[in-house]
Amino acid sequence: MSKEVEKEKSMVLQKEMVARLFDELSAANETGKKVVYTFVPGNLSELILAFDMLPVYPEINALQSGMRKLSGNYIREAEKFGHSEDVCTYVKCDIGMMLSGNIGPTGKKLPDPDLLLLSYTGCFTFMKWFENLEKLYPGVPIAMLHTPYQESGKITPDMTEYMVKQIKEEVIPKMELVSGKKLDEEKLNAIIQNSIEIEDLIVKIFDTTKNVPSPIDAYFAGVYYIGPINIGFRGTKDAVDYYTELLKEIEYRVENKLGPVTPEGVMEERFRLVVEGPPNWTNFREFWKLFYDHGAVVVASTYTKVGGMHDLGFRHDVKRPFESLAEYCMNCYTNLNLTQRISLLSKYIKDYNADGLLVNSIKSCNSFSAGQLIMMRKIEEDLETPVGFIESDLVDPRYFSFSNIKNRLDSFFQMLDQRRVILKDKTAVI
Amino acid sequence: MKNIDQILEHCKELAFDLEFSYAKNWKSAQTDRVLIGYMPIYFPREITHAANALAVGILGTGDRKQIIKGDAFYQSYICHIPRGIIELALDGNLDEIDGFIFPSICDVIRNLSGTFQILKKGKFVKYLDYPQNFLSHIGGKFYKTELLHILHEIQKINNIEVTPEKLNNSIKLYNINQRLLKEIYNIRQEYPWRISFENLYYVVRAGMVITVEEHNKILEDVLEFLNINNGEPMDKIKVVISGAFCEQPPIGLIKTIELAGCYIVDDDLLLGSRWMKGDVADNTDDPLNALSEAYMNLSTFSSSVYSVGKPKGEQLVQLIKERNADGIIFAAPSFCDPALLDLPVMQKACDDANIRYISFQYNENTGQYKVIKEQVGAFSDSIKLWEDTVSS
Numbered sequence: 173m174s175k176e177v178e179k180e181k182s183m184v185l186q187k188e189m190v191a192r193l194f195d196e197l198s199a200a201n202e203t204g205k206k207v208v209y210t211f212v213p214g215n216l217s218e219l220i221l222a223f224d225m226l227p228v229y230p231e232i233n234a235l236q237s238g239m240r241k242l243s244g245n246y247i248r249e250a251e252k253f254g255h256s257e258d259v260c261t262y263v264k265c266d267i268g269m270m271l272s273g274n275i276g277p278t279g280k281k282l283p284d285p286d287l288l289l290l291s292y293t294g295c296f297t298f299m300k301w302f303e304n305l306e307k308l309y310p311g312v313p314i315a316m317l318h319t320p321y322q323e324s325g326k327i328t329p330d331m332t333e334y335m336v337k338q339i340k341e342e343v344i345p346k347m348e349l350v351s352g353k354k355l356d357e358e359k360l361n362a363i364i365q366n367s368i369e370i371e372d373l374i375v376k377i378f379d380t381t382k383n384v385p386s387p388i389d390a391y392f393a394g395v396y397y398i399g400p401i402n403i404g405f406r407g408t409k410d411a412v413d414y415y416t417e418l419l420k421e422i423e424y425r426v427e428n429k430l431g432p433v434t435p436e437g438v439m440e441e442r443f444r445l446v447v448e449g450p451p452n453w454t455n456f457r458e459f460w461k462l463f464y465d466h467g468a469v470v471v472a473s474t475y476t477k478v479g480g481m482h483d484l485g486f487r488h489d490v491k492r493p494f495e496s497l498a499e500y501c502m503n504c505y506t507n508l509n510l511t512q513r514i515s516l517l518s519k520y521i522k523d524y525n526a527d528g529l530l531v532n533s534i535k536s537c538n539s540f541s542a543g544q545l546i547m548m549r550k551i552e553e554d555l556e557t558p559v560g561f562i563e564s565d566l567v568d569p570r571y572f573s574f575s576n577i578k579n580r581l582d583s584f585f586q587m588l589d590q591r592r593v594i595l596k597d598k599t600a601v602i
Numbered sequence: 603m604k605n606i607d608q609i610l611e612h613c614k615e616l617a618f619d620l621e622f623s624y625a626k627n628w629k630s631a632q633t634d635r636v637l638i639g640y641m642p643i644y645f646p647r648e649i650t651h652a653a654n655a656l657a658v659g660i661l662g663t664g665d666r667k668q669i670i671k672g673d674a675f676y677q678s679y680i681c682h683i684p685r686g687i688i689e690l691a692l693d694g695n696l697d698e699i700d701g702f703i704f705p706s707i708c709d710v711i712r713n714l715s716g717t718f719q720i721l722k723k724g725k726f727v728k729y730l731d732y733p734q735n736f737l738s739h740i741g742g743k744f745y746k747t748e749l750l751h752i753l754h755e756i757q758k759i760n761n762i763e764v765t766p767e768k769l770n771n772s773i774k775l776y777n778i779n780q781r782l783l784k785e786i787y788n789i790r791q792e793y794p795w796r797i798s799f800e801n802l803y804y805v806v807r808a809g810m811v812i813t814v815e816e817h818n819k820i821l822e823d824v825l826e827f828l829n830i831n832n833g834e835p836m837d838k839i840k841v842v843i844s845g846a847f848c849e850q851p852p853i854g855l856i857k858t859i860e861l862a863g864c865y866i867v868d869d870d871l872l873l874g875s876r877w878m879k880g881d882v883a884d885n886t887d888d889p890l891n892a893l894s895e896a897y898m899n900l901s902t903f904s905s906s907v908y909s910v911g912k913p914k915g916e917q918l919v920q921l922i923k924e925r926n927a928d929g930i931i932f933a934a935p936s937f938c939d940p941a942l943l944d945l946p947v948m949q950k951a952c953d954d955a956n957i958r959y960i961s962f963q964y965n966e967n968t969g970q971y972k973v974i975k976e977q978v979g980a981f982s983d984s985i986k987l988w989e990d991t992v993s994s
Binding site for chain 2 (some may be wrong): 192193253254255256258259260263290292296297299301303304307314318320321331333334337338339342345348394507509510511514533535539541542543544545546550563
């Protein structure tokens with residue numbers, strides 16, 4: 173575990189971008205920059221950038237706290253404050269962090285919000301989360317953006333109209349009020365133009381896993397790749413540069429038939445997996461190593477699509493800026509119905525030639541978890557693809573049971589091995 | 603007035619008939635009748651009534667049915683109600699129900715709609731996305747399109763067109779229903795010993811599976827009974843129950859609270875039956891708009907509705923004051939995100955208003971009440987003793 177992680181140029185670029193953001197946040201009180209607290213799914217980065225505001229993502233703070241082994245104490249703080257053991261640990265971690273002084277991942281205090289932008293996309297708990305924050309930050313204006321669920325498997329004109337009206341009449345006026353600026357549509361369109369470029373790049377990046385060996389891990393490394401696009405850099409030149417560099421590095425790996433870079437070194441591919449569900453953050457590296465040890469590369473994951481389904485064709489649109497902002501929100505993974513989610517997973521299994529599907533079912537996240545068991549059964553029946561199942565949590569260390577997860581993964585990989593032998597035998601007989 | 607014991611017994615049978623026999627018999631009497639199942643919390647039943655459909659409340663199985671298949675659909679950390687609903691669906695109890703409505707109250711109920719879609723239950727499955735924007739021309743307009751969608755689905759089944767007259771008539775009937783329920787609750791607030799909360803619960807819950815016309819008759823009879831001075835007051839405190847709006851507590855738990863020294867004078871157990879704080883306009887050219895406006899402006903507070911400028915904690919405190927209650931029991935189902943995430947906010951409001959409370963969690967099939975009885979009993983005693991100390 174103490175092995176030095178190999179750093180590529182894109183990693184350095186991302187680190188610098190994030191550090192700059194947190195520096196700006198730390199200095200927000202002095203510079204007068206306004207701060208917006210908001211969520212990753214359905215985030216309105218383009219609008220936030222157009223108003224020169226700075227974003228804070230409470231769920232990113234929570235996962236960072238999880239990776240830094242701070243979340244356990246924060247969660248206990250929130251439980252002392254009255255929160256049940258049963259509820260979302262992202263919420264509790266964030267509230268616990270706030271109650272403990274709101275010290276961000278860089279060790280500096282995060283500024284209080286000037287605006288709470290509640291982009292209520294694909295997760296009911298977001299709404300409850302911000303109702304709690306409203307109490308903890310009294311007087312801070314809240315802009316509520318309700319994203320209708322794709323219950324029928326499609327986005328209707330009524331849904332888009334409902335969202336556009338909210339963006340124009342609820343979100344933008346509050347942003348104008350807080351920032352003291354009028355919306356500059358030309359500036360917004362220039363930002364959106366960058367977003368489109370970034371979206372094209374990230375689709376190409378995640379599509380490289382069609383190669384054998386896959387040059388990247390689309391889950392464990394994928395969560396780093398989606399960082400900039402999801403935490404406020406979508407629409408920036410910095411992010412265009414980052415994704416351009418990242419794609420270049422990955423293309424080099426493809427040309428040289430190199431496997432994914434992992435903290436343990438370059439991985440040799442034995443199994444190709446699709447993963448459904450968020451990762452565990454408290455034991456992220458241990459968790460990844462369990463896959464590394466078996467040569468299990470994740471070639472596609474749904475978690476990396478919580479910030480948008482660009483691979484299914486969605487792009488922001490300068491000709492329809494507000495409509496496309498609305499459609500972006502409605503297109504996030506957790507806003508898809510179960511049938512759409514099954515179709516997507518099935519497509520990934522086929523397109524990326526996966527050996528199996530693994531579900532990491534998260535105790536905290538009903539949006540992901542409720543319904544996963546029928547999804548698994550349906551995929552197993554329809555595609556005859558092996559499906560594995562493990563359980564953990566986002567940031568509550570009490571729910572990461574290493575031995576249970578290891579046992580289940582060992583069995584799953586043994587089963588995949590055995591299946592390979594059987595399929596080979598069958599082919600030989602034919 | 604009919605014999606009250608017979609009425610209550612009838613309501614008890616209706617409330618827990620997991621075969622939904624009344625609804626199925628009602629449907630079989632005419633070929634163009636339709637049954638629409640709906641999950642908690644609120645559903646505007648006026649639209650189904652106007653479309654010659656009966657809205658049937660589906661509240662899980664409680665402790666009345668062993669869950670075997672349903673457990674295979676959900677992880678241990680997901681609440682109990684969807685397991686019971688799946689069990690009912692897979693055992694055929696819901697077979698004659700034509701369509702299913704899943705109101706947007708949480709991620710579990712939302713994803714249960716997807717499970718029903720995959721299992722191909724009913725002729726249609728609709729996740730009813732309630733707007734969280736409360737401006738008429740934004741959220742109100744969106745809500746109307748949601749309701750129209752349901753009406754179109756019903757019309758596809760029975761070919762009945764809903765006219766403004768029909769819908770106004772349905773609104774009138776449900777206004778009467780709501781007024782009767784309010785009157786019953788108001789009388790019980792003063793004289794809670796006249797009918798136990800357990801019996802009141804049967805009466806309200808029965809209304810979720812029968813026609814509004816029949817339920818109104820039942821409510822009129824119950825009201826008549828309540829206006830008669832009967833029973834003797836006991837030395838109990840008055841409490842409000844909060845947090846039980848979706849997965850219902852078992853009857854044993856309700857009885858336990860009453861036996862442990864509490865009169866329950868208000869609650870959110872079947873909140874959807876008492877959703878509107880006033881009458882819906884029942885004489886307009888656009889009754890769908892009237893329903894939408896009522897949802898925007900007359901809805902009660904709920905953990906599933908975003909509270910813009912109307913903090914739920916304050917509304918709960920207001921309710922306690924209006925009901926002249928001594929305290930509050932926060933009783934929420936395990937793993938219920940909406941109720942449990944509201945708890946700190948609600949409890950803070952109670953602390954600020956010096957309102958006493960206790961809190962516990964349950965499942966719809968909880969079978970052990972001893973700890974709860976001790977907790978509620980101690981709560982009741984402490985309030986009674988505290989009051990005595992203050993007055994002396």
